[in-house]
Amino acid sequence: MDSTLPATQGTSAHAPRAPWHAFVPLWLMSAPALLLFSTLVLVPLAMTFALTFYRFDPAIGPIAAFDFHNYVEVLGSSYFHTIFLRTFGIALLTTVLCVAIGTPEAYVLSRMSDPWRSIFLLVILAPLLVSVVVRAFGWSMLLNMNGLVNQAFALLGLGPYKLEYTTFAIVIALVHVMLPFMVIPVWTALQRLDPQTENAALSLMASPATTLRRIVLPQLMPGILSGSLMVFGLSASAFAIPGLLGGRRLKVAATAVYDQFLSSMNWPLGATIAVLLLIANLVVMLTYYRVLERRYARSMG
Template structure:
């Protein structure tokens, strides 16, 4: 019975990935483009041997890591508050959390550009106090702020789902045994929502590292991240094999970081429960 699902997965995921792998090894000619049937490792040597690509990789991952950390710090308490709310305020708050997902990411990026621009609302408000203006647009700050706005729902929903599985009687029992609210939160609630934090952080990190619209619109042409670099190789330089090689290296680096984070969190989760 699972054969149709496996076949669909193979066609939709594995076949394009395999074609991308093959493309990344094709020889590229500036006049004729990729040469099918010819294979080379030159594209991988070019990426792994150039400090420029390392700098872009580093920028991509530290921004993604910072976005993930901010989403955990903001999203986990927000999910806790959401779980404690009563109807109809819980439904209203849930709509507020999900509202960013209902708007196009391009529209959100242009909205943030209006807020963070030299003559935007933020600099205008600071100018009233004689402060600024500050350059925020086309910087890492703008990319981080906009990515947090986009990715926060992907952290709140998994944590909220984990909170719904916690028996409120356990927390009340701890409080009745003279445990402080902070101790109950740290010793009972936090270990049980770790799976939600883990899944949310993996989603946020993966989507942030591969995000294109936000870095492209708010980072500008000079602030390169891996997705914008791949876009340039495909559509500006027309060097599809090099773009495919960068995309596959980004995929592998993402997998290494996410699997390492997964293992570290799972060990702490088991230690907390055991």
């Protein structure tokens, strides 16, 4: 018994120690990030939500009064109904166009070899390096009555057409801005695609169209889903492009919030529009996510 005692003591003395983070609760490790998130996101949202229950007096300003007057005004007004329908209609059209353009673009990009892939990827990401206000002014110069587009139409004996301050101008500029947010997720999903599955389908006499539809496209659905959610959410809340290319006549929810806060100084009503936009955006995006997730799961068995 005595001869085995030193060996046992030596073994326990050199046993590996548990890492320091094993003794720290998980909630305490995430506390700094949670505090930062609460300060920058949750607190402003809570203050904006509380402001929606205020009343607005033109002589005094916002008055603390817990009622639903602002919600009744927004939800019961056909003027705001039109604004919200236009907002989500533009966002939906922008998302559809980005899916139709970005998915084939990402597929072609994945089939390229270096250095062409890197060059075209840089071209796709280049719009993100320029301010959205600069891009909006650029589209304004292209689409106004004396812009390059109408000058090209004039050479063909057509026009001039009123392109600026139209829904077309807003959508085309939003597609230009949002396209990278669609291409990158789809391209990332393509990187995980095993090319042998396509070769196996082709070797079994499947046509390229069938292979693309039955093999490639179902595996791209996670990338298309995440990209379309980002595009829709960013398009529905966009401000600079609708404000500069839509003018005063084509208002969307973001420009309506801006007008209420800075023009009319009706902060409670502007906060109500912003909160309803956030809620409607979340409802649409979560519903869209659930529907596509179920279809994707069904298609993948």
